[in-house]
Amino acid sequence: MATVQEPTAIDTDKLMSFVFRAVDEVGATINTALVVMGDKLGLYKALAGAGPLSPAELAERTGISERYAQEWLNAQAAGGYVEYDPDSGRYVLPPEQAVAMTDEASPAYLPGFFQIALGTVIDSPRITEAAKTGAGIGWHDHVGDVHEGCERFFRPGYNAHLVAEWLPALDGVVAKLQSGARVADVGCGHGASTVLMAQAYPASTFVGYDYHDASIETAKQRAGAAGVEDRVRFQVSPAASFPGAGYDLVTMFDCLHDMGDPLGAARHVRESLAPDGTWMIVEPAAGDRVEDNLNPVGRAYYGFSTLLCTPSSLAQEVGLALGAQAGEARIPAIATGAGFSSFRRVEGTPFNTVFEARP
Numbered sequence: 001m002a003t004v005q006e007p008t009a010i011d012t013d014k015l016m017s018f019v020f021r022a023v024d025e026v027g028a029t030i031n032t033a034l035v036v037m038g039d040k041l042g043l044y045k046a047l048a049g050a051g052p053l054s055p056a057e058l059a060e061r062t063g064i065s066e067r068y069a070q071e072w073l074n075a076q077a078a079g080g081y082v083e084y085d086p087d088s089g090r091y092v093l094p095p096e097q098a099v100a101m102t103d104e105a106s107p108a109y110l111p112g113f114f115q116i117a118l119g120t121v122i123d124s125p126r127i128t129e130a131a132k133t134g135a136g137i138g139w140h141d142h143v144g145d146v147h148e149g150c151e152r153f154f155r156p157g158y159n160a161h162l163v164a165e166w167l168p169a170l171d172g173v174v175a176k177l178q179s180g181a182r183v184a185d186v187g188c189g190h191g192a193s194t195v196l197m198a199q200a201y202p203a204s205t206f207v208g209y210d211y212h213d214a215s216i217e218t219a220k221q222r223a224g225a226a227g228v229e230d231r232v233r234f235q236v237s238p239a240a241s242f243p244g245a246g247y248d249l250v251t252m253f254d255c256l257h258d259m260g261d262p263l264g265a266a267r268h269v270r271e272s273l274a275p276d277g278t279w280m281i282v283e284p285a286a287g288d289r290v291e292d293n294l295n296p297v298g299r300a301y302y303g304f305s306t307l308l309c310t311p312s313s314l315a316q317e318v319g320l321a322l323g324a325q326a327g328e329a330r331i332p333a334i335a336t337g338a339g340f341s342s343f344r345r346v347e348g349t350p351f352n353t354v355f356e357a358r359p
């Protein structure tokens, strides 16, 4: 006999507070496009350090239409990104926001985070379709804002931590880099990490590998612009079969979980390393249990994982789909499965965890 479900009492206050929270989230979603607009049109840069500006003054300094400037400023004021003074009708970008929105050298720099988010959302209808069948969508198959946003999102963190903290945390690696080491940066994307390491260690040679040919082309341009092309090469290659052997250091920055076959890649890294070499793995910070990741960083990462990382892995052979919140227990299992004899967590930030594996 079918049981009759008692109607659940609805708490109207809770319902309305959820609705108003959602209104804020819709505003935040739209703000992703507004931030990228402000970044691409130079609006934040024009506001930074300029003191209070009227829409006409902002429009004049950036060459955009005054009406758009006015509406954009109002949206930024409503979101707390700029401050509005009703008496003068002018808007100001507070100094802290100016750092976050314009200072590419600051670890707090944000526009890249918004750019990768916007590109991800633009591509989301294809993920909605793919979810019906379990098909993948490769990293190469996304709009350019995903690739460039990724580079611009990660670079400030690498600038702040890679040379100062992460490499020194690895056993004996800095001494090798200083005297001249051979390094492969696998899944290098636009080569932000590769170029940074090459700038810091002029006696060493670096090769960046990525399966995405357009990313490799951009990485070559970045090396040229940084003046390190004499010691940095970039080459299209999948992680499971990149050329060369006897590497002192193989690095993977935020890409192991994007790969279809991370175990196959790990086996290949082990074969390509010198006997006393090091595999450095940088992965998104994550706890092992879902409940450990139910926080703002976990929310952003689960979102990117659903729309970027999981589809990327599913598009490749094996399709293990670790996800961006795989947690610290699953990564050592891959290293151990590939035959690495030692593995340890060496460093971390609220966004990244750094691991060391030795043959």
Ligand SMILES: C[S@@+](CC[C@H](N)C(=O)[O-])C[C@H]1O[C@@H](n2cnc3c(N)ncnc32)[C@H](O)[C@@H]1O
Pocket: 139, 140, 150, 151, 154, 186, 187, 188, 189, 190, 191, 192, 193, 209, 210, 211, 212, 215, 237, 238, 239, 240, 252, 253, 254, 255, 258, 259, 260, 312, 316
């Ligand atoms: C999230 S991006 C990170 C890029 C770069 N390491 C960084 O930190 O800016 C992931 C990168 O992994 C690359 N990738 C994914 N699967 C790969 C594979 N099987 N072999 C080589 N590269 C791969 C993608 O093309 C992409 O450039």
